[in-house]
Amino acid sequence: MQEIFVLISFIAFFLFLFPTGFRKYFAIAGWISVVGILFAKFPEYIIGNNFMYPVAAFLGIPFLIIIIPKLLEENEYSIIISRMAGIAYVIFAPFMLIPLLADWLIAVNVDLLAWVFTGIGLPYELVEWNMFRINLYRVEIILACTGIQGMAIMLGVAWAIPSSVKQKVVSFFVIVPVIFALNILRNTFILVAYGDQWFPYLPEIASNGQIGYESFFWAHNFVAEIGALFAFIAIAYMLYWINPRLGEVMAGIVDLFVKEIRGWFGKGK
16 A cells, blocks of 8 residues: 555656646645555554654644645745655655665665674674674664665755755755765664664563564664754754755744644634
8 A cells, every 4th residue: 555655646746846737736645645655654663663653644634734725825835845845755766666776775785784794893694685683683674774765855855945056966965975874874773782682671662572672672763763863953954054045944834834733722823
């Protein structure tokens, strides 16, 4: 089901990027499909004790309630945030939809992780082309482990705002190499923490029934997520420095949603 939603959202956002009279309807279809993807993957997130994405799925409902009317009104900020999503999807979807591209990117990450492990003297075994075993614990490197989503999202944010060619090129080098390198460090941390059982705490919260999974949970779903948040904030600050208008646009987008939510609670708009 999620593959269908991915395909629909990719087509919808791709068509949205063209200046036609139907672009607002394409954006609406794209956003509905994005929320559909989150709900389609809900069981997978629950099994993995990943609570961030289920929360995002439920937050997607009020998001749709706000964004759909604004798109129908052709509100400037609803168009800009949809353009961000469109650019991000055009970058990300080919890796999601074309196995050859996904496998190539995964293989690059696996090779670099193996190089890092060898460099730091960490014993490991590559039991499959994309699966590491450290001590007794195995971790499969999948597309979500490559950082491509983060790169696509940040490129969408940077390139959706009017800017010069130079600003776009500089933004690319601030985003792609930095996120790629940080993601290798992130994966290294997660695999070492899991393999060496750094965080065997609170199994009633963190366990999914697998022996030792607690360390993976805390490393992947907690420490790494917080680290990624700070990394994205730092990158966003650099993008603002490259193109100051980005700050104005993001403030306008936040203000749009805050005003609507305040209106729900009788706080006025």
